[in-house]
Amino acid sequence: MSINQETQNNLVSNSHSALLGIQHLLAMYSGAVLVPLLIGGALKFSPAQMTYLISIDIFMCGLATFLQLFTNPVFGIGLPVVLGCAIQAVAPLQMIGQNFTIGTMYGAIIASAIFVFLIAGVFAKIRRFFPPLVTGTVITVIGLTLIPIGFVNLGGGSAAAKSFGASNNLIVGLFTIVVVLVCSVYAKGFISRIAVLIGLLLGTILASFMGMVSFQTVADASWFHFPQPFYFGTPRFELSSILTMIAISLVSLVESTGVFFALGDITKRSIGETDLKKGYRAEALAGILGGIFNTFPYTTFSQNVSLVQLSGIKSRQPIYYASGFLMLLGLLPKIGALATIIPTPVIGGATVIMFGMIAIQGIRMLEKVDFSNNKNILVAAISIGAGLGVSVEPNIFQGLPQTIRLIFSNGVVVASLCAVLLNLIIQPDKIKNPAESVKQQES
Numbered sequence: 001m002s003i004n005q006e007t008q009n010n011l012v013s014n015s016h017s018a019l020l021g022i023q024h025l026l027a028m029y030s031g032a033v034l035v036p037l038l039i040g041g042a043l044k045f046s047p048a049q050m051t052y053l054i055s056i057d058i059f060m061c062g063l064a065t066f067l068q069l070f071t072n073p074v075f076g077i078g079l080p081v082v083l084g085c086a087i088q089a090v091a092p093l094q095m096i097g098q099n100f101t102i103g104t105m106y107g108a109i110i111a112s113a114i115f116v117f118l119i120a121g122v123f124a125k126i127r128r129f130f131p132p133l134v135t136g137t138v139i140t141v142i143g144l145t146l147i148p149i150g151f152v153n154l155g156g157g158s159a160a161a162k163s164f165g166a167s168n169n170l171i172v173g174l175f176t177i178v179v180v181l182v183c184s185v186y187a188k189g190f191i192s193r194i195a196v197l198i199g200l201l202l203g204t205i206l207a208s209f210m211g212m213v214s215f216q217t218v219a220d221a222s223w224f225h226f227p228q229p230f231y232f233g234t235p236r237f238e239l240s241s242i243l244t245m246i247a248i249s250l251v252s253l254v255e256s257t258g259v260f261f262a263l264g265d266i267t268k269r270s271i272g273e274t275d276l277k278k279g280y281r282a283e284a285l286a287g288i289l290g291g292i293f294n295t296f297p298y299t300t301f302s303q304n305v306s307l308v309q310l311s312g313i314k315s316r317q318p319i320y321y322a323s324g325f326l327m328l329l330g331l332l333p334k335i336g337a338l339a340t341i342i343p344t345p346v347i348g349g350a351t352v353i354m355f356g357m358i359a360i361q362g363i364r365m366l367e368k369v370d371f372s373n374n375k376n377i378l379v380a381a382i383s384i385g386a387g388l389g390v391s392v393e394p395n396i397f398q399g400l401p402q403t404i405r406l407i408f409s410n411g412v413v414v415a416s417l418c419a420v421l422l423n424l425i426i427q428p429d430k431i432k433n434p435a436e437s438v439k440q441q442e443s
Helices: 003-042 047-069 087-099 102-123 132-155 167-186 189-193 195-209 216-220 239-266 273-292 302-311 317-330 333-340 344-366 374-392 402-408 411-426 434-442
Strands: 083-085 298-300
Touching: 003 047, 003 083, 003 087, 003 132, 003 317, 003 344, 047 083, 047 216, 047 273, 047 298, 047 317, 047 333, 087 102, 087 132, 087 239, 087 402, 087 411, 102 239, 102 273, 132 167, 132 239, 132 344, 132 374, 132 411, 167 189, 167 195, 167 344, 189 195, 195 344, 216 333, 239 273, 239 298, 239 402, 239 411, 273 298, 374 411, 402 411
Parallel strands: none
Antiparallel strands: 083 298
């Protein structure tokens, strides 16, 4: 083969990898920007603050992905994975930010990430404590406790506002749901994979015709900026907030473990304890950087696994492109500002579906459980009941000290503790071999 021909083939290969990288970016983009939109909205961030938060979050998604791709003796699993904000952290971070300070929120993120880095090797050995019964229960509760947040946004963002449930809010929110539904059911291939992104786009266009969209934030945003450490303030470390985020981080590790084994199966690569340890450490490093640069904890996105399977390209090259594109977009505030113009009811319409799908994913995991065993029923029933009960009525613990109250006022934390402890106490003989447990989840 001539040098010119070889060069041409390399260019074609690179262009294909770049296009596949863009596809990975689009598949995770809506999920990535929703977390800062939800948390920033709950904490009443200004448009300028929201623009920075979204931009730096996009940048950190790219950096976190690179940390997982870049293999070395300490961190990086080296699988074609994309990292984004952990959706299960939304409610706890909102609660910490509202009850304490923004700095407390970021202090909890940093401390919990350091904890994960330190226990990564140990956690790789104790996966047996998280069989499908536990993980399915916890993920079901995550989805069910997030759905009310999506519904409040669908109505306008604040149930106390006079405009809550106004017809224009309901119209654009329901329109977004319909668009996502139609694209998911009737579109083929790639279009169906980005149904949520299309729903957000078309919902925002409809809202603009109804006078619900202002482009002033985009006009005011600068064209370029660098990430700034501690942009929203220096971290503060508060025990209950840290313990809450540690519990959420452990739930994220369980989810990531399932993704690692799924990708290992797709790429025909055996995943051992050393691989898992390095994968957990990469997520921990991303969380530490997220706290320093005032963004969020990061976890492996499961939605991108299907793209690896769909495209048949199992190398890391397209993911390197996705990582680079994300970091580039994160340096352009005007791109980040575009996400801030999405009306709250449009976000609500999309998240009602997304959060419902999280709950369904948990239910699918529970399908692998033998519910002819009454002990399994009791573990799931008590854990889901406790998690949802606390989410609906968090003031049930108002008589407890503040540190304990914050920990047990989060439904996901309560459900996680109940599921792990009950499963261990009621049926210790049923703690499965870790590899078997994960394979069950992915089968």
